[in-house]
Each structure stands twice: as C-alpha cells, then as structure tokens.
Amino acid sequence: MRIKSVQSHVAGEVRNFFFVVVETDEGITGIGEGGITWRESAMAGFVEAVTPSLLGQDPMRTEHLWQVMYRCGFFPPGRIGTAAISAIDIALWDIKAKKLGVPLYELLGGLVRDRVVCYPHIVGDSAGKLAEAAQAKVADGWRFVRFNLPERGELLDRRTAVRDGVEHVTAVREAVGDEIELIIDAHTRLDPVDAITLCRELEPLRPYFVEDPIRCENPGSLARLDGKIGVPIAMGEQYASKWEFREAIENEWIDYARIDLCNVGGFTEAMKVAHWCETHSIYVAPHNPLGPVSTAACLHLDLAISNFGVQEVARVPGQVLPDLFPKQVPFADGHLTPPTGPGLGITFNAAALAKYPPVEGDCPRLERPDGSFTNW
Ligand SMILES: [Mg+2]
Numbered sequence: 001m002r003i004k005s006v007q008s009h010v011a012g013e014v015r016n017f018f019f020v021v022v023e024t025d026e027g028i029t030g031i032g033e034g035g036i037t038w039r040e041s042a043m044a045g046f047v048e049a050v051t052p053s054l055l056g057q058d059p060m061r062t063e064h065l066w067q068v069m070y071r072c073g074f075f076p077p078g079r080i081g082t083a084a085i086s087a088i089d090i091a092l093w094d095i096k097a098k099k100l101g102v103p104l105y106e107l108l109g110g111l112v113r114d115r116v117v118c119y120p121h122i123v124g125d126s127a128g129k130l131a132e133a134a135q136a137k138v139a140d141g142w143r144f145v146r147f148n149l150p151e152r153g154e155l156l157d158r159r160t161a162v163r164d165g166v167e168h169v170t171a172v173r174e175a176v177g178d179e180i181e182l183i184i185d186a187h188t189r190l191d192p193v194d195a196i197t198l199c200r201e202l203e204p205l206r207p208y209f210v211e212d213p214i215r216c217e218n219p220g221s222l223a224r225l226d227g228k229i230g231v232p233i234a235m236g237e238q239y240a241s242k243w244e245f246r247e248a249i250e251n252e253w254i255d256y257a258r259i260d261l262c263n264v265g266g267f268t269e270a271m272k273v274a275h276w277c278e279t280h281s282i283y284v285a286p287h288n289p290l291g292p293v294s295t296a297a298c299l300h301l302d303l304a305i306s307n308f309g310v311q312e313v314a315r316v317p318g319q320v321l322p323d324l325f326p327k328q329v330p331f332a333d334g335h336l337t338p339p340t341g342p343g344l345g346i347t348f349n350a351a352a353l354a355k356y357p358p359v360e361g362d363c364p365r366l367e368r369p370d371g372s373f374t375n376w
Contacts, residue, residue: 012359032090035262089266119144127171141333283309
C-alpha cells in the first residue's frame with residue numbers, strides 16, 4: 001500500500017475546521033484534523049510542503065513518516081507545522097487501522113475502559129446565568145461543567161477577573177452541589193501573581209482543575225505556583241511536541257496534561273506524552289474544542305490509556321458538520337463510548353464540503369482597561 005494523495009480541506013460552521021484526507025493506491029483513505037483555528041491557510045501550506053515526502057510511501061510506517069515530516073525541513077516545524085503533521089498522522093493511523101480491520105484503539109493498547117466521561121462548555125455573562133447553564137447540563141446527564149475565567153465585554157482587568165471568577169465558581173458550586181465536577185479555564189489570561197490568588201481563593205470550592213492559569217511560553221513560570229496553591233493544575237493544549245511538555249512533566253508542575261492530538265503531533269506524539277505522564281502520575285485530559293475527527297481521535301486515546309482523567313467535548317458528536325461526517329462517534333449522557341468499525345469509526349462525505357464554505361473570522365480580542373492587549 002502506498003500514499004497516492006494528501007489533500008487539505010477547510011469547512012466552515014460558525015468557525016472553520018481543518019481536515020486532511022490521505023488516499024492510498026488500495027482505495028483505503030484516512031482523515032485527520034489540525035487544531036490551529038483561523039490559521040487554516042498556514043496549516044495547508046505546511047501540508048503542501050511535506051506532501052512530496054509522503055507520496056509513494058508506505059502509510060503503515062507512522063513513526064518513520066512522523067520523523068520525516070517533523071525533521072525534513074531541518075528547522076523544527078513549530079506549532080503550525082505540528083498541527084499540520086497532526087492532521088496527517090491521524091489520517092495515517094486511520095488508514096493503518098482500516099487496513100488491519102480493527103478500531104484504532106486496538107493499536108494503542110486496546111480497551112482499558114468501557115466509557116469515557118466528558119465535560120461540556122457552559123457560558124453565562126453573570127454568576128446567575130452561569131449557574132442556570134450548569135444546572136441544564138447536569139439535567140442532560142453531564143457530570144462535569146467547564147467555564148472560562150470571565151471577561152467583561154471585551155475588557156479583561158486581571159484583578160477584576162479574579163474576583164468575578166471566584167463569584168462565578170461559588171454560584172455554580174451552590175447550584176450543582178458537591179457531586180458535579182467544576183473546571184475553570186483561565187485560558188492563559190493571568191500571570192503567576194494573579195493566578196496564585198485565584199487558585200488559593202478557589203480551594204474551598206474544590207475545582208477538578210484550574211486550566212491554563214498562565215501563558216505557555218515559559219513553562220518554568222509554573223514553578224512560581226508550585227507549593228503555593230492547593231488546587232490541581234492543567235496545562236498543555238498549546239504545547240506543540242513532547243519537548244514542550246518536558247519541563248512541566250519532569251518537574252511535576254501539572255496534574256492534568258491537556259494533550260491536543262490535533263496540535264501535539266497526532267497519535268504518534270500523543271501516545272508518547274501520555275505514557276510519559278504515567279511515569280509521573282499525571283492524568284491526561286485531552287483538549288478538544290474542534291470537530292468530529294478530533295473528538296474521535298481523543299476517544300480512541302482515552303479508551304487505551306490508564307491515566308485518563310476527563311475528556312473535553314465542546315461539540316457533541318452528530319451536532320457539528322452532520323452532512324460532512326454522516327457517522328460520528330457514539331455519545332450519550334455525558335459519555336463517549338467505543339466506536340464500532342475499523343479505523344477512527346467515522347465517515348467523511350467530501351461531496352458535502354460545498355455545504356460548509358469557509359467562514360471569515362479570527363480569535364476574539366480582549367484588552368486591559370488601559371487599551372493594552374491581553375490574551376483571549
Ligand atoms: Mg483550554
């Protein structure tokens with residue numbers, strides 16, 4: 001079996017989704033997804049650059065082809081490059097499992113669990129609305145809820161955000177009781193000095209974890225939180241390789257690794273990071289704000305690793321791009337369950353691409369009160 005073509009596709013539905021289809025000369029095709037939203041043309045450019053190195057190659061050689069894609073340009077590819085590599089790598093694993101006639105999780109170690117607990121996103125511009133949104137999710141069967149450290153309109157004042165955040169978490173905890181797990185995503189909006197205040201004030205409210213309390217560029221800054229806070233910390237959705245996870249894992253600065261299969265380098269890299277986390281008793285909680293391929297890929301990983309924590313599901317399978325992916329992975333009552341059929345267990349209908357033209361957009365912009373830029 002040889003790789004015959006590698007094609008990028010962008011589909012729009014509220015936001016854009018970036019997919020890569022790899023075709024083989026045996027008629028088996030694989031699909032993958034890349035995770036740097038609003039930078040689809042950059043990912044497509046990287047895919048185009050590495051395609052000549054893939055054509056005619058054996059798609060079963062996933063480790064070898066990952067090394068070629070990552071290293072063939074001499075300069076490390078960076079996160080746009082690893083997002084593109086992720087999409088291709090996921091497609092190659094899809095092909096490999098289809099060729100062998102097994103669900104993909106069988107190649108990662110087989111089932112270690114029967115179902116995967118998930119968390120949804122909730123939004124609300126006041127503590128009361130957020131609490132109502134949380135109660136609605138609990139009524140639908142979810143056991144977790146996740147929400148952001150709040151901004152006010154397009155303003156994010158760091159001190160105000162900490163106070164508002166504590167108020168919001170307090171209201172949600174009162175609304176859903178002690179059995180429901182709460183995840184607070186600071187979304188890299190704080191620096192260590194305010195992150196410490198937030199985390200300490202949240203301790204009595206027992207969050208499952210506080211996510212991305214600080215920016216990712218200097219993992220060593222996590223050392224400033226170490227020993228000063230009593231809540232679990234999750235980071236990693238912006239880490240673009242095992243090397244970017246290295247400091248946080250080896251120093252045990254994080255409790256949950258937010259591996260993004262569509263950014264870190266696909267299954268080939270995610271499995272290495274997940275197993276490395278196991279040696280440090282760090283749970284894996286895969287990042288998944290993306291589309292049906294990402295959700296399926298996360299599910300296969302979650303089913304096959306023992307140190308799984310919880311799975312983000314921002315878009316319930318079947319409710320996003322339904323005509324483009326007529327078959328998506330099984331989901332009910334806040335849980336994903338093992339897909340059936342070989343490969344990822346989803347189907348891609350390229351003929352429906354015309355129904356989902358790319359949309360214009362970019363990430364929201366937040367400002368500090370003095371007009372300076374701050375992270376969304
Ligand atoms: Mg996040």
